[in-house]
Amino acid sequence: MNASLLNLEIWVIALGLVLMLADFWMPLERKRFLGYAAAAALAMLLVTNLGVCATGTAFSGMFVEDGLAVFFKRFFLVAAILVLFMSVEFSDRLTAGISEYYSLIVFALSGMLFAASANNFAMLFVSIELITVTFYVLTSFQRGRLVSLEAGVKYLILGALSSAFMVYGIALVWGTTGKLNFNELASVASQFADNKIFLFGMVLVLAGLGFKIAAFPFQIWAPDVYQGAPTPTTAFLAVGSKAAGFVLLLRVLFTAIPSVTAHWANPLIIISGITILYGNLCAIPQQNLKRLLGYSSIAHAGYLLLGVAALSASGQAAILYYLSGYLFTVLGAFTVICLVMRHLDSENISALAGLNQRSPLLATTMTLAMVSLAGIPPLAGFFGKFLLLKAVIQQAQVTGNHGYYCLTFTALAGVVISLYYYGGVIRAIYWSKDAPADLSPIMLSGPAKVAIAICIAGMFWIGLFPNVMVNLANEAVKALAR
Amino acid sequence: MTPGLEHYLVVSALLFCLGLLGVITRRNLLVMYMSLELMLNAANLALVSFSRFNNNLNGQILVFFIITVAAAEVSVGLALIVALYRKRQTAHVEDLTTMKL
Numbered sequence: 001m002n003a004s005l006l007n008l009e010i011w012v013i014a015l016g017l018v019l020m021l022a023d024f025w026m027p028l029e030r031k032r033f034l035g036y037a038a039a040a041a042l043a044m045l046l047v048t049n050l051g052v053c054a055t056g057t058a059f060s061g062m063f064v065e066d067g068l069a070v071f072f073k074r075f076f077l078v079a080a081i082l083v084l085f086m087s088v089e090f091s092d093r094l095t096a097g098i099s100e101y102y103s104l105i106v107f108a109l110s111g112m113l114f115a116a117s118a119n120n121f122a123m124l125f126v127s128i129e130l131i132t133v134t135f136y137v138l139t140s141f142q143r144g145r146l147v148s149l150e151a152g153v154k155y156l157i158l159g160a161l162s163s164a165f166m167v168y169g170i171a172l173v174w175g176t177t178g179k180l181n182f183n184e185l186a187s188v189a190s191q192f193a194d195n196k197i198f199l200f201g202m203v204l205v206l207a208g209l210g211f212k213i214a215a216f217p218f219q220i221w222a223p224d225v226y227q228g229a230p231t232p233t234t235a236f237l238a239v240g241s242k243a244a245g246f247v248l249l250l251r252v253l254f255t256a257i258p259s260v261t262a263h264w265a266n267p268l269i270i271i272s273g274i275t276i277l278y279g280n281l282c283a284i285p286q287q288n289l290k291r292l293l294g295y296s297s298i299a300h301a302g303y304l305l306l307g308v309a310a311l312s313a314s315g316q317a318a319i320l321y322y323l324s325g326y327l328f329t330v331l332g333a334f335t336v337i338c339l340v341m342r343h344l345d346s347e348n349i350s351a352l353a354g355l356n357q358r359s360p361l362l363a364t365t366m367t368l369a370m371v372s373l374a375g376i377p378p379l380a381g382f383f384g385k386f387l388l389l390k391a392v393i394q395q396a397q398v399t400g401n402h403g404y405y406c407l408t409f410t411a412l413a414g415v416v417i418s419l420y421y422y423g424g425v426i427r428a429i430y431w432s433k434d435a436p437a438d439l440s441p442i443m444l445s446g447p448a449k450v451a452i453a454i455c456i457a458g459m460f461w462i463g464l465f466p467n468v469m470v471n472l473a474n475e476a477v478k479a480l481a482r
Numbered sequence: 483m484t485p486g487l488e489h490y491l492v493v494s495a496l497l498f499c500l501g502l503l504g505v506i507t508r509r510n511l512l513v514m515y516m517s518l519e520l521m522l523n524a525a526n527l528a529l530v531s532f533s534r535f536n537n538n539l540n541g542q543i544l545v546f547f548i549i550t551v552a553a554a555e556v557s558v559g560l561a562l563i564v565a566l567y568r569k570r571q572t573a574h575v576e577d578l579t580t581m582k583l
Contacts, residue, residue, distance in 0.1 A: 140562050149562070149565055149566045149569055152562050174541055223581075224581045227581050
């Protein structure tokens with residue numbers, strides 16, 4: 001056993017505990033600055049982690065530290081740092097428990113770190129539950145607001161339902177094969193490829209993961225929860241929780257049961273296509289900006305599933321690349337929402353009116369984020385979609401499956417539809433019809449400017465110089481094909 | 483006749499379906515939540531019986547994890563439902579309609 005592989009997780013959990021304890025001694029007016037301290041500590045962990053490249057397994061193969069795990073751990077750390085910056089800006093809207101809010105974000109992060117390393121169904125279940133249960137609290141954190149509580153309860157019921165499916169699925173898979181470890185399961189999975197109980201169990205497990213990434217038909221919760229939750233929670237849900245779902249999905253499909261997944265191209269194509277269309281079509285009539293981003297996140301889950309459906313290493317690498325671009329884009333958009341809609345209750349798109357006069361920086365960030373989400377060059381979203389579609393078309397040529405061409409067409413149609421509603425947001429910023437009620441300039445704190453600068457730099461860097469990130473992603477997915 | 487693995491699995495599947503039925507048909511949040519716990523326990527029963535009949539203890543260990551996680555989930559869930567009840571004086575899903583479209 002090699003417990004030193006868990007150093008990062010141990011430090012992150014210790015940080016969460018320290019934040020909770022600091023609540024006792026910190027005077028009330030200084031509590032919000034704990035967020036900066038937490039972000040700084042995480043940044044330090046990230047920098048130290050960049051130098052370490054230990055690989056191996058711990059706890060008899062339950063916990064694996066390989067290229068994929070390392071890639072996702074850095075991803076989650078960056079996401080948590082940016083979300084903590086956002087939470088400090090948000091903290092004046094939390095009536096109580098500011099330091100609990102920070103420490104819950106850190107605990108959710110630790111769940112994501114464990115998820116990145118999970119190589120066993122028990123580990124998968126516990127890490128997913130650590131993320132989900134923390135998010136129940138984070139979602140309903142504004143106890144005074146009915147929407148927040150309502151979002152929390154909806155997430156709770158549907159989340160618990162999906163974990164019940166997943167647990168039952170794990171029970172069936174383990175009962176038929178006797179294996180919990182993904183690598184051990186991979187060596188026997190082909191014998192069970194025709195076993196109905198095994199396949200049913202696998203489908204239930206995938207249903208639980210589909211809930212995490214908000215893929216059709218498990219996407220019902222996403223719009224309500226995105227709308228009702230506090231903005232930093234929504235941002236972390238959109239980036240961290242979704243990415244954790246994807247890393248587990250990749251491990252289950254391509255490490256645990258590769259021989260079975262090979263026959264699942266068509267169901268994956270159908271789910272991916274429907275998810276893209278559902279997200280994009282339902283986003284069109286939305287007035288609430290966070291709800292719009294909720295539907296757009298469903299659509300993006302669909303795009304990311306393109307890479308899963310491609311069943312190839314280039315598809316998996318494209319997922320990693322796309323997620324990295326998505327991280328900076330979505331966090332940039334939510335930071336702007338958090339700063340602009342500070343004193344508004346509605347969070348409607350119309351509240352962005354006149355933003356270009358109130359704060360040109362925020363208006364630019366929002367525009368860039370929408371352009372990147374829509375997939376217009378030269379930003380990160382364009383090259384990500386390009387790589388995903390390239391992987392799908394390559395696979396179509398290799399296998400001759402016409403479903404892949406239909407899927408490509410569907411994804412392109414989805415991109416065209418999405419131009420309409422992302423364009424609507426940009427129009428509201430610059431060319432709003434109704435005169436904006438409030439033209440007072442928005443003051444930005446220094447750290448908020450830093451967070452926004454990181455998001456913009458990330459969007460441009462990943463979009464303009466894709467080579468670095470593509471190489472990293474290609475290296476990372478080699479871990480899947482062991 | 484001594485009960486075999488199939489009998490336990492049938493009971494577990496029945497429990498799971500009953501729980502699912504409860505979540506779908508009942509409209510009270512507390513009853514829905516109870517049904518969810520029933521589904522989790524159906525999985526526990528399946529794990530324990532597989533474990534007993536296959537002579538493999540891993541499943542029983544997993545059951546401990548599931549019970550622990552379910553306890554954490556219940557404490558958060560009940561707190562949430564109580565908070566909602568205080569705010570809204572109701573625990574029915576029909577009343578959760580603040581967010582639409």
